[in-house]
Amino acid sequence: MDIHSQARELAGWLADAALPLWRQKGFDAAGGGFVETIDMEGVPTRANRRSRVQPRQVYCFAEAGRRGWPGDWRTVAEGGLAYFDRVYRLPSGFYGALADADGALIDPSFDLYNQAFALLAFAYLAQVFPERSREMAGRSDDLRRKLEAHCKHPIAGFEEDDPSRLPLGSNPHMHLFEACLASETVEGFDRVAWANLADEIAQLAMDHFIDAETGALREFFDHDWAPFPGEKGRIVEPGHQFEWAWLLLRWAERRGCAEAIAKARRLFEIGEEHGICPKRDVAIMTLLDDFSVADPVARLWPQTEWLKAAIRFAALTEGKERGRYLASASRAVAALDRFLQTPIRGLWRDKQQADGAFVEEPAPASSFYHILCAIYELEDCLARM
Template sequence: MDIAGFSAKLNDWLANAALPMWRGKGFDVSSGGFVETIDMTGEPTRANRRSRVQPRQVYCFAEAGRRGWPGDWQSVARSGIAYFDRVYLQPSGFYGALADADGNLIDASFDLYNQAFALLSFAYLAQVFPERKAEMIERSNTLREKLEAHCKHPSAGFEEDNPPRLPLCSNPHMHLFEACLASEDVEGFDAVAWTNLADEIAALCMGHFIDRETGALREFFDQDWSPMPGDKGRIVEPGHQFEWAWLLLRWGERRGNADALVKARRLFEIGEQYGIAQPRDVAVMTLLDDFSVADAVARLWPQTEWLKAAIRFAALTQGEERERYLRSSARAASALMKFLDTPVSGLWRDKQKADGSFVDEPAPASSFYHILCAIYELDDCLKRL
């Protein structure tokens, strides 16, 4: 199947299976929040609910609505953000980490990652609910300012908490970078503040997260943004090579920054050359900095990031180079489809073992953000070809 065929198939699955499933079974009417997982029979579980799932699902339904999905996205987007505030929002202004299925907070700890997704949801809610734009502008500014006051790193980026704890991590910065790019684009948001923060994170990524010798992006860092000592500092995740490549392509195209495009290309090469297991043809979870495989399990989300990066490269290139990225896009889409082959349509597998079999477990709601974004990115980039 060519990439246009995959796009049509994925869009049909999204509109007619996944969105109805997660709008129906994935939304807890009694609490007004989103469930953590749905089992393979299509029934929600009572698993504890990570706070990040709430704004991620809000993003999914807000963006589906913005793009014309005719289902009832409005009520779950509104209820989801209200539940997120009611259950997780702390007196500090930050969001806690984990609640049980009854809405009792069981872990109030700070995680930069969770705040990043709150910011992303504010940007999308402002676009689909014009009557709440002023509120979302205020909430966005307030949370960004709180982060800068609470855990700003002395040189660039953010620490993990206050007082700081190690390791420092690139991953929450990646999602904060994504929130910046979304926020600087929304009319009425503080474009200067969001643009400046996006530029700061891009510089931190290109100067410290990405290894100057190999071009690979590391995950864990010491207090001065040098790699964390020991094996932890050697971790390289193929999914994040692709995801950072996609973000740097977006930022580099907006800013006219050629260096970002060069670094993104190298990140993609590393992910594709070393991170795709054969003969499964799926992106694995973890490499070390010598590009040896440390964890051959393939999770769903790296396949979506491979697809997003490959199709955006195709949109930005010409001729044989474009054709190469289109072929890579089709491989990534094929890899993703393997995870979407479930007994009940609209769900997904999360983990494929090294022998090609899938772990029998419920579908995690957190993956929907990756899948939906990849399908819509594929749509947008195919229009640019």
């Protein structure tokens, strides 16, 4: 199957199976909010709900609505945000971490990662609900200013809520970078402020997150943005090589930054050369900084990031180089498709073990953000070629 046929298959799966299923079963109409998981029989579970899942699902349905999905996306997009605010929002204006299935907050702790997804949801809701765009712009500005006042790092980027809380991570900054790139394009938002923060995070990634010698992006750092001591500081995740490559490409295209394109190209190369299991042809979870395998488990989300980066590179190149990236994108779709083969169409597997067997467990709602974004990115980039 060529990449265009693969894209049509994925689009059909999303529109006809996944979005209807997660709209019907994945939103708790009685209590409000999105469920954490749906089991392989199609039954929502009563698992505790991570706060990040709420704005991620809001994004999914807002973006599906923006792109013309005819289902009832409005109810869940607005209802999901209302639940997120009601259950997780703290007097400080930040969002807590975890609630139970009845909507009681059981972990109010601060995590930069969760605030980043709140900002992403605000940006997408402003686009699909014009009557709320001023509100979303104000809330977006307010949360950004609170973050800058509460946990701005003295060099660049952000700490967590306590400067002594280590290690610092590249991953929360990656999602904050994504929220910046979304916010700087939304009418009525403070585009200059969001563009400046995007530029700061991009530079932080190029100067500190990405190793100057190997070109690999690390996960964990000390307070001076040096690699965290011990094995933790050596962790390199293939999925994040791809995801940062995709984000840096988007930023570089807007800013005309050749350095970022070169860094992104190397990240992709590392992910593809060292992070794909040769037997299973899937992106695995973890390497160390010498590119040896630390965790051979393959999760769903790195397959989507492989696809996003490959197809974005294909859109920005020509000739044989484009052909090579298209071939890589096609492999990524095939890898993703293995995770989508479930008893009920529209669900997914999350973890494939080293022997190729999938872990029997419910489908996590958090994966939908990755899948939907990858499918739409595939469509958009193919349309550019």
